[in-house]
Amino acid sequence: MAEVILSQVRKRFGAVDVIHGLDLHVRDGEFLALVGPSGCGKSTLLRMIAGLESVTHGSIGIGARDVTELDPKDRDIAMVFQNYALYPHMTVAANMGFSLEHRGSPKAEIAERVRRAAEILGLSQLLERRPRQLSGGQRQRVAMGxxxxxxxxxxxxxxxLSNLDAQLRIVMRGEIKSLHQRLRTTTLYVTHDQVEAMTMADRIVVLNAGRVEQVGSPLELFDRPANRFVAAFIGSPAMNFIPGRCTAEGFAAGGVLLPLPAESGAAHAGREAVYGIRPEHFERCAAGEGLPAQVMLVEPLGSETQLVLRLGDAQVIALFHERLSAAPGDVLHLRPKGHAAHLFDARSGVRMVAFPDPVEAAVGMPRVA
Known part of the structure; x- marks a missing residue:
């Protein structure tokens, strides 16, 4: 195991900069996820750490060594690709042991390492099969082995996991997380799926156009996003954003007044901003209370109901952990949970304030002594 340190790393393809002076410290034994939209540079960054892409400027350290100019084989890393990259003519055992054989390791050592890895991944009965005889999940296990x-x-x-079906992705992300907990090997994991990152990683790096927007634990990013980009990317369904203006009475937006703590409204009175509220942070209330919202779309999810609603001039999504017998055209009365709201600057998108800052109150979790 080893820490990974990136210092002012830049990557340029021709005249186009895709990574802009990035600094990152991955702790020894940590599971770090790199997330962001397509084209943000996350796979390019991973390939630079692996040595598959050159570094235009800056340095990459693994453990005590500067590996910036080293060949991939000399970096003491192992990479698992999206397409598995298995040799179709080789057995599972031969695929798993190929890199050791290529390095000239003794056959007995190769056999023992393959046996141990197969036991960890539940592949012991499949060692003589070839890739075409395996399911997608089994092929992924071989690549991990x-x-x-x-x-x-x-x-x-x-x-x-991007080539696997939805149910198998859930199973495999659990297996990868369990594997990391068992081996405690430093892990960098690139994904476009923020749910994967939230459920697996110790910390998440949110990338946007080759720059780091925020680094933090999954709950830190969920409860205290640094800006509107992070708030929109982390969380499913995504946070609702309602433009308007702060007043001493609350947040005025398109004919409705949304709740703000009195001190926050007064502190920012007259300032244009964007009100952020997550779908699960709406609560229903009796007619005559709260704010009227017209149902536009109903999406039943079994134990939950997701609604698309018209709230003043804004369209919002609300998620309720119950079954609702609502139909398009119905009017529900809702109240945003003001303690869970966020304010973002209208121009920069930077978070002005979140209510409250402590994670426990924002998500309704009791503090564990």
Whole structure:
């Protein structure tokens, strides 16, 4: 295991900069997820750490070594790709042990490492099969096994679950997380799926156009997003954004007055801003109370109901942890939970204030002694 340190790393393709002077410290034994929209530079960054892309400027350190100019084989890393990259003519055992054989390791050592990795991943009964005889999940396990047998300092995962169906992705992300908890090998994991990042990572790096928007634990990013971009990217369904103006009475937006703590409204009175509220932070109330919202679309999810609503001039999504017998055209009375709201500057998108800052109150979690 080893820490990974990136210092002022830049990457340029021709005249186009795709990574802009990025600094990052991945702790020893940490599971760090890199997330962001397509084209943000997350896979390019991972490939630079692996040595598959050159670094235009800056340095990359793994452990005590500067590996910026080293070949991939000399970096003591193992990478799991999106497409598995298995040799179709080789057995599972041969695929898993190929890198060790290529390095000239003794056959007995290769066999023992393959056996241990197969046992960890539940592949012991499949060692003589070939990739075409395996399911997608089994192929992914083989790709992971090939990485494990190398016993590297760092694991690199490049969107490894994107080719799997939804149910298998859930199973495999649990297996990858369990594997990390067992091996405690430093892991960098690239994904466009923020749910994967939230459920698996110790910390998340949110990238946008080659720059870091925020680094933090999943709950830190969810409860205290640094700006509107992070707030929109983290959380499913995404946060609602309602433009308007702060007043001493509350947040005025398109004919409705949304709740703000009195001190916050007074402090920012007259300032244009964007009110952020997550779908799960609406509560229903009796007619005559709260704010009237017209139902536009009903999406039943079994134990939950998701509604698209017209609230004043804004369209919002509300998520209720119950079954509702609502239909398009109905009017519901809602109240945003003001303590869970956020204010973002209308121009810069930077978060002005969140109510409250403590995670426990924002999500209604009791503090554990």
């Amino acid at each position: 090939r990485a494990i047998v190398r016993d590297p300092q760092v694991f690199l995962f490049d969107e490894p």
